Every structure is written in structure tokens, then in C-alpha cells.
Amino acid sequence: MSLNLTLRPPSDSDGMAVHKLIAECPPLDTNSAYCNLIQCAHFADTSVIAEAAGEAVGFISGHRIPARPDTLFVWQVAVSAQGRGQGLAGRMLADILDRPGSEDIRYLETTVTADNEASWALFESFARKRDTGLERSVMFDREQHFAGTHDTEMLARIGPFEQRTLRSVAH
Numbered sequence: 001m002s003l004n005l006t007l008r009p010p011s012d013s014d015g016m017a018v019h020k021l022i023a024e025c026p027p028l029d030t031n032s033a034y035c036n037l038i039q040c041a042h043f044a045d046t047s048v049i050a051e052a053a054g055e056a057v058g059f060i061s062g063h064r065i066p067a068r069p070d071t072l073f074v075w076q077v078a079v080s081a082q083g084r085g086q087g088l089a090g091r092m093l094a095d096i097l098d099r100p101g102s103e104d105i106r107y108l109e110t111t112v113t114a115d116n117e118a119s120w121a122l123f124e125s126f127a128r129k130r131d132t133g134l135e136r137s138v139m140f141d142r143e144q145h146f147a148g149t150h151d152t153e154m155l156a157r158i159g160p161f162e163q164r165t166l167r168s169v170a171h
Helices: 012-023 033-042 088-098 117-129 142-146
Strands: 005-008 048-052 055-065 068-079 107-113 133-140 153-159
Touching: 005 055, 005 088, 012 033, 012 048, 012 055, 012 068, 048 088, 055 088, 068 088, 088 117, 107 117, 117 133, 117 153, 133 142
Parallel strands: 068 107
Antiparallel strands: 005 048, 048 055, 055 068, 107 153, 133 153
16 A cells, blocks of 8 residues: 655654654664654754654654765664555655755765665665665674674665756756
């Protein structure tokens, strides 16, 4: 069943809905409610919330890397059971990159554990749709960075994206 979805930048009033959504999307790491509130308030320009009938069914938190502002780092992608199977995650990524103010983003980076097939499929598909490459490398090693308590996080780097203007991304 196709949902009637609204995609928009989050606001500070979305923090608790995002916190609840992420908790319902294992194996995503849960953060504090305050962290999700800050994501919604401070990183709205590089994040997106998807709503159906007033309920949060998807969320992507992202930020520009300070030393490389042409790179969007995607922290988490959450899609509720209700929102799955509709290409929602890819639509949310596109929403962030295609909105005004994102024209100078040339790369998307994220970390994914090696066994997370759904996430790899999402980012590989997104790279294909944007007609660009995806490179993989270790970003955070299980032993070196997590003292053996978390799987190694692989860096997925997508890009470069073609330079865009507002005219070329208008829907």
C-alpha cells in the first residue's frame, strides 16, 4: 500500500517523534532524546522527516563535514515498518540533496557495517541513480575504535555529484 507522504526538514518539535521512530528501527543505535532534538533543531537543512497521516515514518539525520562542506555525512536512516518497501529512504536522500541550499554538495558519506545488506543496497542504488561511484573503506575499526564492542564501520563515499543549479533540481 502506497502512503501519502510529506517530506520536509525537521523542526525542534519533531525530536521526540524521531527518537521513538529510531527506537522502533533496530539495529539502529539509539541516541538520547536530547541528541535527536539537537539533530532536528540544528541540522534541519541537512536532515529530513517523512510523515504519513501526521506520523513520522522516516527520518534521515545528516550534516556537512566542517572541514569539507561539500560533503554531506548521513548519520542515520530510519524507516518504519509502515514506510518500508516504497523506496522511501532513497526519496529522503534525494530530498536533502535536491533542496535549495544543497547545490554545492558534491559527495555523500556514511558508515555501514559490512553485513548491513539493506543499507548497502540503498547507497549502491542511490549512486547508480545519480550516475556516480561508491567507494568503500574502513572508517572505524572494531578493535581500534570500538574496543571490540561494535562491528567495524565501513565508510561509503558516493560522488562526485554533478554541479547543480536551482533550475536543474526544480521539481
